[in-house]
Amino acid sequence: MRFKTVQKAVFPKHNKSRTHNKAIERVDAPSIMVYPMSMHLGAPAKPVVAVGDKVKVGTLIGEGQGFISAHILSSVSGEVVSIEERDVLSGVYTCVIVKNDGEYIEEPPFPEAGDNVAPDMVPELIKRAGITGMGGATFPTNVKMIPPKDKKIDTIILNGAECEPYSTSDLRTMIEYADEIIEGVRVIDEGFNVDKIYIGIEDNAKEAGEALKKAAEGYDKVEVKVLEAKYPQGSEKQLIENCTGRQVPSGGLPSDIGCIVSNVGTFQMIYRAVRLGKPMVERVTTISGTPIADPKNLLVRLGTPIDDLIDVCGGFQEVPRKVLHGGPMMGKTIKDGAIPISKGTTHITFMTAEEVDEEERIDCIRCSECLNVCPVSLQPILISNAYERGDIEKAEELGAMDCIECGNCSFICPSKIPLLDNIRKSKAAIKQNAKAV
Amino acid sequence: MTTDKKKTTLADYDLVLDNSPHVFEKWSSQWIMLQVIIAMLFPLAAGTYFFGFQTLYLTVLAVVTCVISEYLYEKIVRKRVTITDLSAVVTGMLVGLSMPNGVQWFSVVLVSLFAIIVVKMIPGGIGKNRFNPAVGGRVVYLMAPWIVNTFVQGEDLITTASHAEAITGATPWDLVSEATPLYYIASGAQEVPEGAQTLFNMFLGDQGAWGGSLGETSALALLVAMAFLIFRRIINPKQPALFIGTVAAIMLVYSGFDFEFMMYHLFSGALMLAATFMVTDYASGGLTPHGRTIFAIGAGILTAVFRIGWFAPEGVGISILIMNAIIPFVDKIAMPKIYGHKKRPKVHADYDLTEPLAKRDVLTES
């Protein structure tokens, strides 16, 4: 039975209970680490090391290229053993392979870091630390933190609404690192001096709200917003609207309406970079799903291949059929266990064959459900129909480019029509056409 | 450091690659149809109680005819057979429930054939029919004698029929007419006449000498069915509420706030049946949220107008068909505003909103 309390959302099973109460556990890095030059949104970084070079924890191995890009730093100490092209999730990228010497010798902290950092130094330190959004989209954080010229930023929103099933990495981060997160907020607030700070969490993460409230005691601007647990509550645009009532204009950025939004973990990283001078070399990742015997929240060094985390979580108790980078709503399927944990890896989900149900598509019955659940108010079936008619122009007019690819429409469709697939294809075709002109 | 002995790796497993999302709501279009069928069992039971075994037998006959005709049609035109989606069963049951007391079996078969072949399958099958098949069949059937009487024989059925028996006698077909009870309160009446059943009996389904269709006799059974569908999230309560509310409001005003008169209208004729199963129809009731609202209100207004001012039977059915005809245009101007946009998306009036029969995949064509 499905209870739809509010429109424009769906309610997939949370499946978070197995890791909800499990404290973050640090894992050892394996001997071989993989650093793709693209762990972020934007231009890939360029390798600045050569085979045979020695690296330390925090050594720059890939330099961000252009405005929207991010540095790639080593998360272990050791030696570069290979630089090769590999297929990693987002495409084929150059990867720097480092042999871990197990010493974890660190680079010295950034000399400018400390308690009194000038506001214009903050984006620079964030950039040097290689920080990107940690909620999955991996937008380079330093870009967000550069004040726009003609807009006043008046609101900071911390995204702790972890709406993807199975994921508890943000939850645990909020519970266990609440102080560091709030300190990270202060760093940013010093620069912008905003009016209001919201922390958006879902109502199944109450402990996290308590922890953050405690950490922010006396910090009056901070308000913890407990939102209904539904999908996609953690989508940036929806969170902004829920907290402030404002809508990001189509094609615009949150800063256009005076907001800075970032994942809670990102603020923890900002604290570490700006106050302690430490780079982002690790993150919390949930490893979960029915096949996993002992699912966990792990503190993993970036670059750790997925294969090296399975045994840490007790191995498989059931045969996996699908492995997802992320969760079942937006996650990407993985086949290659050498693909590493990267900056946006909130969780890895394993699914059994029974959970991967493929039902036959039948004709649309025009139940309107896909319209009712689309968080950006598109008409998914009409875009899908336009695409299947070969009418790409119509698909664009109907707003295909505004789709946030949340998957709600395909999730809900009782006729099992691959709506999101068709919308993705429409987007690709629209982009192709735009290039051709 | 990790050890080398029997490490678990993904390479040892047969993994699939595909696109998100990877989980789906546990329901199907077939399940939805099944819920509607279950809901129809309530009025079916009530009809059987009040009108006897014929209700059950005629409904089964309609279902069998609908399913077989859909199957044969698809075989003949070489389309994928879709009877397993249960939508033909839904149509059949609705046809059965819409038939008047005393109808002949061959009329039921003809109406079922008309509903499935002409209204549903020729426009393309499930989801592509602009008109509600069962309503289409019902209206053609109920209007036929009236049309014959009015235009062929040159006499007006209603004016010659001052009481129920006259109507029965005046029709060449087996029509007792669902509209029978309505003649007392519709067609310009402004108050409940003498000799009417009590409201409570009407509500339960005993319409006395007033007759009525097999499935629409008991408002109680229909309200139970409606509640079931709302509870199962099959229909949005907005649609029946707006439809019934609109009729009620107009009747209240028209009768000078005669509450009883209004209630008689709500409990008689096809109103409750329509509110539960016809206004809420997916394929023919509008796609956009605004479209569906307008559909329900529009059908309500037309129904009230027909009952007040026009002397034809079947005001509800005709109202729904009229709304069926115009709702695609309403949907086009009432498209929801996309997040972050100032204007609604627009398409031309002649743009086809239904799923294309022949599907293309432009990206892989090239």
Ligand code: SF4
């Ligand atoms: S959810 Fe599926 S069946 Fe319903 S209108 Fe959308 S595409 Fe059609």
Ligand code: SF4
């Ligand atoms: S159309 Fe895009 S944004 Fe809307 S529900 Fe589907 S995937 Fe989500």
